[in-house]
Amino acid sequence: xxxxxLSSSTILNVMYIPALIFFxxxxxxxxxxxxxxxxxxxxxxxxxxxxxxxxxYWAMLSxxxxxxxxxxxxxxxxxxxxxxxVLGLAYALFLDQQLRAKGFVRTxxxxxxxxxxxxxxxxxYFFFQFDGxxxxxxxxxFGAQPVDWLASGPRAVWIITFVNTFxxxxxxxxxxxxxxxxxxxxxxxxASIDGANWWSKFKNITLPxxxxxxxVNVVLNIIGGLKLFDVIVAMTNGGPGYASxxxxxxxxxxxxxxxxxxxxxxxxxxMFLFIAIVSITSLILLKRKEVKL
Amino acid sequence: MKTIKYSILTLMGIVHLIPxxxxxxxxxxxxxxxxxxxxxxTNMTMDNFTNAWNQAHLSQALVNNFIITFCSxxxxxxxGAFASYPLSRFPTKWNQFIYLLCISCLIVPALTILVPxxxxxxxxxxxxxxxxxxxxxxxxxxxxxxxxxTGFISSVxxxxxxxxxxxxCNKFAIFFRIILPLLKPITATVIILTGLNVWNDYQFxxxxxxxxxxxxxxxxxxxxxxxxxxxxxxxxxxxxxxMLPVTILYxxxxxxxxxxxxxxxxxx
Numbered sequence: 247x248x249x250x251x252l253s254s255s256t257i258l259n260v261m262y263i264p265a266l267i268f269f270x271x272x273x274x275x276x277x278x279x280x281x282x283x284x285x286x287x288x289x290x291x292x293x294x295x296x297x298x299x300x301x302x303y304w305a306m307l308s309x310x311x312x313x314x315x316x317x318x319x320x321x322x323x324x325x326x327x328x329x330x331x332v333l334g335l336a337y338a339l340f341l342d343q344q345l346r347a348k349g350f351v352r353t354x355x356x357x358x359x360x361x362x363x364x365x366x367x368x369x370x371y372f373f374f375q376f377d378g379x380x381x382x383x384x385x386x387x388f389g390a391q392p393v394d395w396l397a398s399g400p401r402a403v404w405i406i407t408f409v410n411t412f413x414x415x416x417x418x419x420x421x422x423x424x425x426x427x428x429x430x431x432x433x434x435x436x437a438s439i440d441g442a443n444w445w446s447k448f449k450n451i452t453l454p455x456x457x458x459x460x461x462v463n464v465v466l467n468i469i470g471g472l473k474l475f476d477v478i479v480a481m482t483n484g485g486p487g488y489a490s491x492x493x494x495x496x497x498x499x500x501x502x503x504x505x506x507x508x509x510x511x512x513x514x515x516x517m518f519l520f521i522a523i524v525s526i527t528s529l530i531l532l533k534r535k536e537v538k539l
Numbered sequence: 540m541k542t543i544k545y546s547i548l549t550l551m552g553i554v555h556l557i558p559x560x561x562x563x564x565x566x567x568x569x570x571x572x573x574x575x576x577x578x579x580x581t582n583m584t585m586d587n588f589t590n591a592w593n594q595a596h597l598s599q600a601l602v603n604n605f606i607i608t609f610c611s612x613x614x615x616x617x618x619g620a621f622a623s624y625p626l627s628r629f630p631t632k633w634n635q636f637i638y639l640l641c642i643s644c645l646i647v648p649a650l651t652i653l654v655p656x657x658x659x660x661x662x663x664x665x666x667x668x669x670x671x672x673x674x675x676x677x678x679x680x681x682x683x684x685x686x687x688x689t690g691f692i693s694s695v696x697x698x699x700x701x702x703x704x705x706x707x708c709n710k711f712a713i714f715f716r717i718i719l720p721l722l723k724p725i726t727a728t729v730i731i732l733t734g735l736n737v738w739n740d741y742q743f744x745x746x747x748x749x750x751x752x753x754x755x756x757x758x759x760x761x762x763x764x765x766x767x768x769x770x771x772x773x774x775x776x777x778x779x780x781x782m783l784p785v786t787i788l789y790x791x792x793x794x795x796x797x798x799x800x801x802x803x804x805x806x807x
Contacts, residue, residue: 258625258710262637265622265681272656272678273644279655290658337551345544351552353793357559360789360796361782362739364757368764368778369558372565372576372771380561383575412558420797473648476741479761494650494742507654514651525646 277518283511290507302512311488312513315496316520318403322410322492323471323524329411330467331460334418339452341419342426352423356416363413367480370409371396374481399489402482406490409477414470418463425459426452461532468528472521493517565775587776595763595777600756601784603748604738606669607755611676611737612730618677619684619729620722624714627689628700638689644682649675650742657746667750675743680733687732691725692718728799731792738785756781 284302288295306312337355341348358366373380374395382392396402429452437447475494478484484491484499491499493513500510561576566587568580591597626638649656656675665671695718703713741757748754754762760781764774789796 261625262622264618268678276652276655354555360785364741365778369562380576511654518651
């Protein structure tokens with residue numbers, strides 16, 4: 247019976263063909279085509295171009311802007327991962343107690359998650375803009391000079407990291423809340439009888455049993471941070487110059503503003519490798535730390 | 540101790556509401572009012588909203604957003620559910636490979652293949668069309684969808700399939716009559732997650748939907764802002780209008796939104 251069902255079930259494989267066609271046309275083909283384009287000096291629209299080998303890849307090594315962009319991307323990725331996890335865990339631990347109206351606060355903290363990142367970026371732009379920005383108004387109350395917050399690249403990078411954290415920390419919080427609820431309460435009771443204090447309970451029970459939640463959060467946040475695009479466009483558009491660009495906004499610029507499609511494609515491939523390696527490594531490293539209940 | 544806890548809780552709520560307070564205060568102030576953004580408007584006006592609505596063509600953008608999101612989500616749900624059934628029920632070596640291939644698309648950032656994708660869409664004549672936007676959105680939401688559906692289907696007991704087989708259903712009827720109706724809860728999650736992603740998408744829409752007649756809310760807002768940098772209160776009103784539809788939906792269905800997200804993440 248079972249054997250018959252299995253052997254004749256290959257016919258059912260037609261059911262995933264539509265999905266495969268989508269992937270083939272809109273991901274696999276462009277992906278391979280992207281590798282080809284990265285070896286050319288194509289400008290993105292003309293019919294003529296020639297193959298230049300690895301020239302575009304070598305060019306990256308001596309391109310200062312690419313260096314800045316990679317460092318920024320790492321800050322966006324790891325900075326917001328650390329911030330979102332620490333804040334998300336703190337919020338989850340705080341909200342994991344009997345409190346009235348905590349559901350209301352959770353709703354508010356989570357609200358930015360569902361709103362377009364572009365709009366979130368604009369809202370925070372109103373805080374950090376030079377003329378009449380909400381932050382400068384506060385500084386003025388204390389008699390301080392207004393600061394042009396987004397005029398300095400490194401500072402803008404951290405401000406954008408903060409905005410990304412503010413928007414998505416609700417995700418980390420929600421996942422940690424679910425994780426905390428799945429930890430059996432008697433573990434804590436047993437530890438209390440043994441005279442364990444809050445910190446040792448946190449270190450020896452909560453943290454190890456939260457590892458699956460941490461894995462999910464870290465991987466989600468790293469991928470999200472390394473891909474960051476909308477918020478940057480809304481707040482600084484990568485500027486001043488390329489000082490707050492990420493790999494994504496840089497690629498957009500290379501292709502549409504500088505019309506260097508070959509270079510943009512090469513950068514796309516590097517970005518793909520970079521994100522794939524970082525996310526897979528962190529997944530493997532974290533999975534190893536997980537304990538089974 | 541209790542007072543401290545509730546003070547912290549209140550503080551958390553206020554801090555996270557401040558951005559929205561500032562936005563509303565800006566949007567409701569007459570555009571010549573130069574008082575601080577922190578001061579709530581004394582003479583409220585709706586002019587900014589009417590201006591934003593007309594100048595940014597938001598009515599058209601809303602319609603476009605609805606069409607693109609609706610069509611994408613329908614395709615995503617059906618194509619995703621179809622693909623997930625054989626992948627989860629018959630994990631032969633070949634199917635496991637196909638599954639891995641689908642899931643690995645999760646980590647391909649859409650922008651890395653922007654150059655070839657964009658030039659392909661140009662060649663196909665898809666720039667400024669709904670279909671190109673919809674098909675690309677569907678493609679990039681499918682990996683997550685397949686991931687969620689296969690996870691759910693593998694938790695449905697196989698005995699149900701066998702019972703169907705005994706009752707004389709053919710293989711496809713088992714899927715349509717038995718499995719598909721059981722997928723309701725996970726389908727809700729898929730609709731919420733992918734629907735939000737498509738609704739809020741900017742990185743594809745900005746490339747494929749540049750003309751006013753097809754552009755979505757994020758694209759319309761971004762062009763509006765580069766055009767009216769001096770009318771910042773109009774921009775604020777535009778942002779309020781842009782975030783209103785999902786916010787209303789979220790406030791009514793927040794249980795599903797938050798649970799859907801937790802489901803989606805923890806199953807991994």
